[in-house]
Amino acid sequence: MITFEDMLCSYCLRQMPWKIPHQPTKNENRLVIGPPVAHTFSLLNFNKGGIVQHLLHELKYNNHPEIGLRLGRMLGMNLAEKGFNHQFDLIIPVPLHPSRRRVRGFNQSTVFAEGIGEMIGSEIDEKVALRKNATATQTKKDRQLRWSNVQNVFHITDPERIEGKKVLLADDVITTGATIAAFGKEVFKSKPASISIATIADVS
Numbered sequence: 001m002i003t004f005e006d007m008l009c010s011y012c013l014r015q016m017p018w019k020i021p022h023q024p025t026k027n028e029n030r031l032v033i034g035p036p037v038a039h040t041f042s043l044l045n046f047n048k049g050g051i052v053q054h055l056l057h058e059l060k061y062n063n064h065p066e067i068g069l070r071l072g073r074m075l076g077m078n079l080a081e082k083g084f085n086h087q088f089d090l091i092i093p094v095p096l097h098p099s100r101r102r103v104r105g106f107n108q109s110t111v112f113a114e115g116i117g118e119m120i121g122s123e124i125d126e127k128v129a130l131r132k133n134a135t136a137t138q139t140k141k142d143r144q145l146r147w148s149n150v151q152n153v154f155h156i157t158d159p160e161r162i163e164g165k166k167v168l169l170a171d172d173v174i175t176t177g178a179t180i181a182a183f184g185k186e187v188f189k190s191k192p193a194s195i196s197i198a199t200i201a202d203v204s
Contacts, residue, residue: 017045017052019202020078037184038166038194042202043075046173052201056172060104065111068172071200072115080120088122088196089165094183095154097131112200113170122168128161129154129187150182162190173201 019042044052059067079085093109101107110126117124133153156162167187171180174197184195 015051017047017050018043019045037197039196040202041075041079041196041198042174042200043071043078044201046175046201046203056108056201060108060172063105065106065108068108068111068200069115072112072117072170073119074115075112075198075200076116076119079116084120086121087166088120088168089193090128090162091117091122091124091168091170091198092129092162092187093124093126094169094171094179095126095129095131097133108172109170112172113198116168116170116198125161128158129156129183131155150179152182154183154186156186156190159190162187162192165192166194166196167192168196168198170198172199173203174199175203 046052046056055067058064091113093107093113096104096107096109107126110124113124113126116122131153132155169180169184169187171183174180180197180199184197187195
């Protein structure tokens with residue numbers, strides 16, 4: 001089996017566009033979900049056609065969940081070093097529609113979340129939210145279509161599980177922010193104490 005280490009040698013890992021986990025600026029407009037976002041954390045800079053896009057493609061489409069787990073552990077270790085151990089009551093991965101999950105075999109956001117949770121001692125719950133509609137992929141859509149494509153597609157199955165909790169939402173990549181914003185708005189309806197966001201990669 002091809003592993004994460006087989007895909008990226010030590011030299012390649014050093015060349016990856018790593019970024020320090022950061023908090024959003026006041027002008028951050030891609031993540032407007034209702035309340036202020038407490039923290040955003042992203043491991044890598046995403047550039048179209050670059051090594052990170054290739055890595056995410058391997059993760060999502062070529063059956064390599066170990067990539068997401070390893071990257072989650074990397075981000076989780078960074079967060080632990082920065083004092084975020086046990087700072088989140090619940091990590092919620094952005095859900096896939098069941099039909100897409102059956103095809104893929106796993107949710108890439110869930111394995112990423114598992115890696116983070118393992119390092120910072122936070123619980124993962126992928127059943128507290130679901131994706132109601134099997135929306136078309138966002139990859140080739142323009143900004144406006146991306147936003148309209150994800151409106152009203154998420155549903156919280158157990159609002160009491162979220163109420164009063166410090167919640168960390170996990171996703172693979174933020175480009176326009178449409179998916180994570182739509183999901184965050186739905187989570188916010190359940191009255192969490194705070195919402196933070198963690199992603200593998202982010203378009204800066």
